[in-house]
Amino acid sequence: MELISHDILIVGGGGAGLRAAIAIGEENPDLTVGVISKVYPMRSHTVSAEGGAAAVIKPNDSLDNHCYDTISGADWMADQDAVELFVDEAPREMVQLEHWGCPWSREPDGSVAVRPFGGMKVERTWFAADKTGFHMLHALFQTALKYNNVTRYDEWFATKLLVHDGTCQGVTALELRTGQIRAIAGKATILCTGGAGRIFPFTTNAAIKTGDGMSLAYRAGVPLKDMEFVQYHPTGLPGTGILITEASRGEGGILVNKDGDRYLQNYELGEPLDVNDPEHPRKRAMELGPRDRLSQAFVQERQQGRTIQGPYGDYVHLDVRHMGEKKINKKIPFVRELCRNYAGIDPVHELIPVRPVVHYVMGGVHTNIDGETPLPGLLAAGECACVSINGANRLGSNSLTELLVFGARAARAAVCFSAQTGTLATEELLAQAGQEQQRIRKQFFEPSSGTETIAQIRLELTEAMEDGAGIYRTADSLTTTCDNIRHLKERFKNVELADHSLTFNTELTTALELEYMLDVAEALAHSASARTESRGSHQRTDYPERDDERFLKHSLAYQTDGDPRIEYLDVVITRWPPGERHYGSK
Amino acid sequence: MAANENSQPEATISLEVFRYCPEQEDEPRFQTYEVPYREDWVVLDALNYIKDKIDGSLTYRWSCRMGVCGSCGMMVNGEPKLTCAAFLRDYHPALIRVEPLSYFPVIRDLVINMEGFLDKLTEVKAWLVPKEEKPVSEGEYLQTPAELAKYKDFSMCINCMLCYSACPVFGHHEEFLGPAVIALAQRYNLDSRDGGADERAEAIFSHEGIWECTFVGDCSRVCPKNVDPAGAIQQAKVTATKDFYRSVLVPWGK
Numbered sequence: 001m002e003l004i005s006h007d008i009l010i011v012g013g014g015g016a017g018l019r020a021a022i023a024i025g026e027e028n029p030d031l032t033v034g035v036i037s038k039v040y041p042m043r044s045h046t047v048s049a050e051g052g053a054a055a056v057i058k059p060n061d062s063l064d065n066h067c068y069d070t071i072s073g074a075d076w077m078a079d080q081d082a083v084e085l086f087v088d089e090a091p092r093e094m095v096q097l098e099h100w101g102c103p104w105s106r107e108p109d110g111s112v113a114v115r116p117f118g119g120m121k122v123e124r125t126w127f128a129a130d131k132t133g134f135h136m137l138h139a140l141f142q143t144a145l146k147y148n149n150v151t152r153y154d155e156w157f158a159t160k161l162l163v164h165d166g167t168c169q170g171v172t173a174l175e176l177r178t179g180q181i182r183a184i185a186g187k188a189t190i191l192c193t194g195g196a197g198r199i200f201p202f203t204t205n206a207a208i209k210t211g212d213g214m215s216l217a218y219r220a221g222v223p224l225k226d227m228e229f230v231q232y233h234p235t236g237l238p239g240t241g242i243l244i245t246e247a248s249r250g251e252g253g254i255l256v257n258k259d260g261d262r263y264l265q266n267y268e269l270g271e272p273l274d275v276n277d278p279e280h281p282r283k284r285a286m287e288l289g290p291r292d293r294l295s296q297a298f299v300q301e302r303q304q305g306r307t308i309q310g311p312y313g314d315y316v317h318l319d320v321r322h323m324g325e326k327k328i329n330k331k332i333p334f335v336r337e338l339c340r341n342y343a344g345i346d347p348v349h350e351l352i353p354v355r356p357v358v359h360y361v362m363g364g365v366h367t368n369i370d371g372e373t374p375l376p377g378l379l380a381a382g383e384c385a386c387v388s389i390n391g392a393n394r395l396g397s398n399s400l401t402e403l404l405v406f407g408a409r410a411a412r413a414a415v416c417f418s419a420q421t422g423t424l425a426t427e428e429l430l431a432q433a434g435q436e437q438q439r440i441r442k443q444f445f446e447p448s449s450g451t452e453t454i455a456q457i458r459l460e461l462t463e464a465m466e467d468g469a470g471i472y473r474t475a476d477s478l479t480t481t482c483d484n485i486r487h488l489k490e491r492f493k494n495v496e497l498a499d500h501s502l503t504f505n506t507e508l509t510t511a512l513e514l515e516y517m518l519d520v521a522e523a524l525a526h527s528a529s530a531r532t533e534s535r536g537s538h539q540r541t542d543y544p545e546r547d548d549e550r551f552l553k554h555s556l557a558y559q560t561d562g563d564p565r566i567e568y569l570d571v572v573i574t575r576w577p578p579g580e581r582h583y584g585s586k
Numbered sequence: 587m588a589a590n591e592n593s594q595p596e597a598t599i600s601l602e603v604f605r606y607c608p609e610q611e612d613e614p615r616f617q618t619y620e621v622p623y624r625e626d627w628v629v630l631d632a633l634n635y636i637k638d639k640i641d642g643s644l645t646y647r648w649s650c651r652m653g654v655c656g657s658c659g660m661m662v663n664g665e666p667k668l669t670c671a672a673f674l675r676d677y678h679p680a681l682i683r684v685e686p687l688s689y690f691p692v693i694r695d696l697v698i699n700m701e702g703f704l705d706k707l708t709e710v711k712a713w714l715v716p717k718e719e720k721p722v723s724e725g726e727y728l729q730t731p732a733e734l735a736k737y738k739d740f741s742m743c744i745n746c747m748l749c750y751s752a753c754p755v756f757g758h759h760e761e762f763l764g765p766a767v768i769a770l771a772q773r774y775n776l777d778s779r780d781g782g783a784d785e786r787a788e789a790i791f792s793h794e795g796i797w798e799c800t801f802v803g804d805c806s807r808v809c810p811k812n813v814d815p816a817g818a819i820q821q822a823k824v825t826a827t828k829d830f831y832r833s834v835l836v837p838w839g840k
Contacts, residue, residue: 101714110728455638
């Protein structure tokens with residue numbers, strides 16, 4: 001095996017990874033960058049983001065507003081130093097993306113337009129109709145093409161971090177076309193592999209979102225932070241889980257139950273305004289409340305029998321008809337396209353069936369504000385990382401901006417780190433890569449008497465997560481889920497592959513992904529079990545109150561030979577002492 | 587027959603799928619699978635059913651399953667389609683034939699080699715070449731909704747390669763830049779912030795493929811995002827005839 005070598009490696013070619021790659025090109029074009037991605041970069045899940053990206057740009061807004069909305073939205077679990085610098089750097093990053101050609105929607109005078117999103121005092125979401133993530137990703141990808149110092153390893157699947165002498169010095173990756181395990185060394189490695197929504201059965205997330213980077217770090221001894229916080233987006237299409245963007249509510253859409261009532265008014269989210277009222281939709285109220293509260297309201301409505309029963313579970317209705325065809329086509333055309341294709345309805349004339357759907361993992365690889373993990377040489381950014389600016393509930397439209405701000409910050413930190421790094425331990429890294437090749441061959445290619453299938457274990461894993469670690473959780477439900485995951489990890493050892501060929505073996509990558517998912521699920525369920533309070537998206541019916549005394553702390557899950565070890569770290573508070581979350585007041 | 591009255595046999599549909607694993611076989615073959623028929627399933631759901639329950643070795647790309655990542659393009663009954671947007675109900679009860687996208691080399695089964703596309707994207711400089719440099723600290727470039735509308739449709743390309751599979755010129759000349767790349771070049775040419783049209787023209791007209799394009803328009807017809815690459819090629823040719831082409835071939839006409 002030969003060793004491929006770069007100054008800096010980036011694992012993942014989505015928004016965060018590409019922003020990082022460009023940042024290195026800008027910072028020091030003499031540094032070589034390797035971008036390793038299991039799919040072509042423009043296939044990354046950033047592409048599916050719809051509604052927009054938040055940054056303060058208009059005179060009626062302020063950085064403090066954005067901070068407060070983010071921190072209160074996070075139920076005070078966000079680190080306030082991180083939020084402050086995030087909010088401060090956000091506008092610059094967004095303008096930068098404009099300069100790289102992102103087709104932001106505009107005001108008549110040619111300036112960038114903004115729209116309101118949930119949990120916001122003032123509208124500050126930049127958008128490109130309702131394909132914001134798509135346009136951001138393609139603008140980043142096309143811009144990245146001009147940097148000659150960036151080498152892409154498209155359709156290379158990372159399998160392991162190479163760690164020597166207490167520092168991360170690269171990765172091993174499966175080159176899909178040849179089936180060969182390759183060793184790629186880097187003086188610094190940035191994980192930008194996205195989230196893990198696929199550990200749940202019903203998710204907006206693409207097939208590729210299997211927690212790869214989280215698991216890679218976890219296996220290397222790096223803790224996963226705040227994994228118990230999982231965001232359910234309140235409006236997914238039943239069956240497929242396809243996202244109907246929050247922008248549809250930002251533009252005036254309303255949620256109604258089976259009786260046609262705007263039920264959110266019964267859940268401390270304020271009074272409904274008529275859809276024709278010029279004040280509608282009111283910010284930080286009703287349909288523009290935060291995602292955790294809206295998803296929880298749905299479950300309560302269902303318990304009271306006021307949701308509609310369908311073949312894919314209960315749902316409520318999102319009504320955008322009053323917006324009219326012209327505005328729907330201009331502001332949320334993709335919503336119309338998705339509804340027509342996948343729900344068989346036209347939202348111009350019909351109600352959209354929606355239900356909460358797993359959308360985003362607030363937790364992730366523990367990093368500081370520069371994206372550095374406790375393992376020297378390893379950094380992380382984007383959904384796979386937890387800085388944390390998202391705390392217990394992410395504010396809609398902060399994640400796209402987060403990719404840019406922290407992708408760029410991690411890149412700059414990686415540049416500094418790589419400058420201080422001497423020569424890499426070539427022989428040692430090659431030896432580790434050889435062992436990794438043996439591990440994969442032995443586990444998946446040698447004939448065995450295994451009888452388990454990937455599909456069955458994956459099905460049972462996702463069911464265990466939804467049953468025990470969903471919107472509402474208890475000690476009992478979580479204990480059962482933890483037990484189930486433990487058994488599934490055992491059973492995974494008996495997985496038998498039908499495909500033993502080397503060329504583009506997607507059964508093998510699916511197995512490796514499932515192995516990552518089991519790790520992430522384990523960290524998530526145990527962190528949820530240990531947090532005996534309710535905060536943001538983590539709701540314990542046996543501990544319904546927030547408990548700042550004991551739990552104004554980030555959880556850190558460390559992998560051990562048995563169940564993960566959970567430690568805690570204080571949340572950073574700067575200017576916003578913990579308070580109550582108020583929504584719906586005038 | 588009385589015993590069967592209450593248990594209708596489950597409706598099924600058959601898929602005839604192109605299989606080829608070059609390390610194991612010399613020739614491609616077709617394999618037929620029978621899967622449950624469901625009204626709301628797309629071809630991709632059927633492929634996922636096969637992979638999970640029948641044959642784990644079936645190989646294809648997919649990810650978002652909502653028509654935006656561009657991974658799952660294949661030939662469905664001879665037409666290039668995103669399989670996440672091709673419903674079984676539009677074919678049932680007939681058999682559905684699934685093949686890799688036409689005109690591309692096959693890596694395995696339904697997975698094509700699209701490396702050439704990425705090289706061409708770089709060749710035409712499919713990124714913004716600013717007309718005037720402006721520091722980020724001075725804020726955004728102004729662009730009115732009307733200026734945005736000029737290029738917006740061309741910016742909707744998801745790089746799914748369907749248009750290449752419908753393009754007879756690409757079928758004959760793999761070096762032809764092709765519909766999507768020209769549409770993306772034109773996307774930047776038409777952007778009010780951009781000044782790179784001349785640099786791109788060289789790449790666009792360096793291969794004569796573009797002059798062989800006969801405006802059959804199949805590329806636009808199969809585009810799942812209404813990008814209209816045929817229109818982009820038309821526009822590019824007109825521009826070229828007016829400026830670049832004329833200056834080279836009929837300099838006296840300037």
